[in-house]
Amino acid sequence: MPLDDFEADATELLETYDFLMKFIIIGEAGTGKSCLLHQFTHNSFKDHSQHTIGVEFSSRTVKLGEKRIKLQLWDTAGQERFRSVTRSYYRGAAGAILVYDITNRDSFANLSRWLSDARALASPHLVTVLVGNKSDREEDREVEWAEASRWAAENDVHFLETSSLTGDNVEAPFLLAARSILLAIESGALDPDKAGSGVSYGDRALRRVNSSSRLSFGSLSGRPRKPNTVALKIKRWIPGTRCC
Numbered sequence: 001m002p003l004d005d006f007e008a009d010a011t012e013l014l015e016t017y018d019f020l021m022k023f024i025i026i027g028e029a030g031t032g033k034s035c036l037l038h039q040f041t042h043n044s045f046k047d048h049s050q051h052t053i054g055v056e057f058s059s060r061t062v063k064l065g066e067k068r069i070k071l072q073l074w075d076t077a078g079q080e081r082f083r084s085v086t087r088s089y090y091r092g093a094a095g096a097i098l099v100y101d102i103t104n105r106d107s108f109a110n111l112s113r114w115l116s117d118a119r120a121l122a123s124p125h126l127v128t129v130l131v132g133n134k135s136d137r138e139e140d141r142e143v144e145w146a147e148a149s150r151w152a153a154e155n156d157v158h159f160l161e162t163s164s165l166t167g168d169n170v171e172a173p174f175l176l177a178a179r180s181i182l183l184a185i186e187s188g189a190l191d192p193d194k195a196g197s198g199v200s201y202g203d204r205a206l207r208r209v210n211s212s213s214r215l216s217f218g219s220l221s222g223r224p225r226k227p228n229t230v231a232l233k234i235k236r237w238i239p240g241t242r243c244c
């Protein structure tokens with residue numbers, strides 16, 4: 001294959017996706033949200049992490065089965081003084097990664113407040129994963145795994161522990177949330193076409209429609225999309241002539 005073709009293919013693979021999902025990362029200041037996200041997006045520990053000011057954005061595309069999912073990741077500041085700003089980013093989130101620090105009991109005690117805020121403001125189908133971070137500091141543990149697991153079950157959220165320092169389990173919360181959201185789409189509980197769902201169809205899905213005149217999501221969605229939502233007409237206008 002000529003090098004140019006190969007590069008075009010590689011670029012296309014990197015940039016195309018089936019679904020775009022909005023995620024928020026929330027929880028008390030200092031629990032390791034930014035470091036968790038940095039491990040997930042850069043595969044390394046973020047040295048000398050500073051408090052987040054307001055909100056920071058990053059993204060990563062993951063593969064679940066045949067589906068490519070682009071995750072839009074909004075890392076929010078945990079400090080109280082930014083709360084009104086950060087809350088405004090909850091709107092339309094499909095997934096929430098709710099982080100506490102296993103060595104800090106206060107960060108666990110405040111979880112209910114974070115969760116109720118997120119549920120009030122994000123997508124009605126919000127999928128939440130509770131993350132107990134800093135699992136590498138076992139000797140300083142203040143929150144037992146069993147207690148957190150119980151809280152998660154009572155509040156209907158997924159749960160796992162991670163270490164942003166060692167990288168242990170850092171991909172799991174994001175993949176778990178994305179998978180739950182995909183299942184909700186498949187079951188018909190979540191409609192990506194609906195405003196505020198926190199999910200939208202990606203360019204890969206659209207391109208497949210353009211090339212085959214029908215959408216193929218395999219088992220993910222049996223419902224065909226309206227053709228007029230994907231047809232894009234571009235008319236060329238030459239200066240000096242009448243347009244259209």
Ligand SMILES: Nc1nc2c(ncn2[C@@H]2O[C@H](COP(=O)(O)OP(=O)(O)OP(=O)(O)O)[C@@H](O)[C@H]2O)c(=O)[nH]1
Binds near residue numbers: 027029031048137162
């Ligand atoms: N040992 C250990 N330290 C961690 C881990 N994750 C983060 N830290 C440390 O915890 C501190 C806070 O990390 P951040 O990622 O900045 O915390 P944050 O939740 O984003 O804080 P805000 O932006 O203020 O909300 C930093 O000193 C990190 O080095 C971890 O998994 N293990």
